[in-house]
Amino acid sequence: MSSEQKKSSFRHRLHEIIYEADTNAGKVFDVVLLAAILASVLFVMLESVESFDTKYHTFLNIAEWIITILFTIEYILRLIAIKKPWKYVFSFYGIIDLLSTLPKYLSLIFVGTHHLAALRALRLLRVFRILKLARYIGASNRLLVALRASRAKIAVFLFFIVILCIILGTVMYMVEGEENGFTSIPRSVYWAIVTMTTVGYGDIAPHTPLGQLIASVIMILGYGIIAIPTGIVSSEMTKTVLDVNTQACPSCLKENHKDNAEFCYNCGSILNEE
Incomplete structure (x- = not known):
């Protein structure tokens, strides 16, 4: 040799x-x-x-x-x-x-x-x-593929949420005012984001009846909005079927080759060189 x-x-x-x-x-x-x-x-x-x-x-x-x-x-x-x-x-x-x-x-x-x-x-x-844990590897890969496929839809959704938070934050700034902690529109937008995501730090809170009503609507809206990205990704995952193993290409390190595959799907190199 x-x-x-x-x-x-x-x-x-x-x-x-x-x-x-x-x-x-x-x-x-x-x-x-x-x-x-x-x-x-x-x-x-x-x-x-x-x-x-x-x-x-x-x-x-x-x-x-x-x-x-x-x-x-x-x-x-x-x-x-x-x-x-x-x-x-x-x-x-x-x-x-x-x-x-x-x-x-x-x-x-x-x-x-x-x-x-x-x-x-x-x-x-x-x-x-x-x-x-092949089935878990497969699940994680399906999730990655689904996230890539739905990234445009998620981006549009997040863009819409940002716009909605800006509008609601501005409204709350006008309704509550500086005396109730809403000292500026950016701070009010921060409150809207915290409320929309149901985190609720409690560092700023509305005091007027109208402000509390708007806050209640945002909270309920937040619960409904949380489910949307999950639905987008889930629908993409149902379209994705992957058969994977733990084999890694010796040339490019790509994984997830089909069982009994002889060549790398990414670079074409031989997977098992004897």
């Missing part, structure tokens, strides 16, 4: 372990990775507890450095395992992996930035691949 073939074989094996969740080695790697992520997030949280940090600061610091170094090695191996490393670097998980590795190094220059290591919690999203 030539050196080039050995290199290709090593990369293929490394890709299977790091990026796939269908092999035993891949499952072990991902489970260990998840345990390390959980431990790291726990250490960061405990470090923020002054009494605990005072007692175990040295241990927490050493443990965090060990995990950071392991994550750094993992990041480098992920770059080696694929043909086009920049695809991983600029992917969602690639950015998250990098951001979760940097804080500890940055803490050497900027004090306190190591707490940003809590971003590693985002890496727990890999649990769907690790546990091979």
Whole structure:
């Protein structure tokens, strides 16, 4: 076997372990990775507890450095395992992996930035691949496809809500006035948004009977409006049927290939190079 073939074989094996969740080695790697992520997030949280940090600061610091170094090695191996490393670097998980590795190094220059290591919690999203919860992966992908398909309708809906809040906020400014806390139209629009979304902070409240009547209408309207985006997305989801697995393309890292697929639907590369 030539050196080039050995290199290709090593990369293929490394890709299977790091990026796939269908092999035993891949499952072990991902489970260990998840345990390390959980431990790291726990250490960061405990470090923020002054009494605990005072007692175990040295241990927490050493443990965090060990995990950071392991994550750094993992990041480098992920770059080696694929043909086009920049695809991983600029992917969602690639950015998250990098951001979760940097804080500890940055803490050497900027004090306190190591707490940003809590971003590693985002890496727990890999649990769907690790546990091979295909139906949940499929559900999440259907949701993403549905959101993309309905983004124009949702944008129009949100634009309408913004206009409605501006009008209602202006009306409330005229009805209530500065003496009741509605000191300006922007502040009144803020109240309208808070009321429309049924959050109700209570920092501003109408005092006049007419203002309270308008507020009651906005509250009831808010409950009805909440259901609209859900209906838009749900209707798109019913049109989407996806069959997915956990296989990732070694070239472009695209996932969600059909079972028994030989080539990547995105770049055409061979999925299983033997």
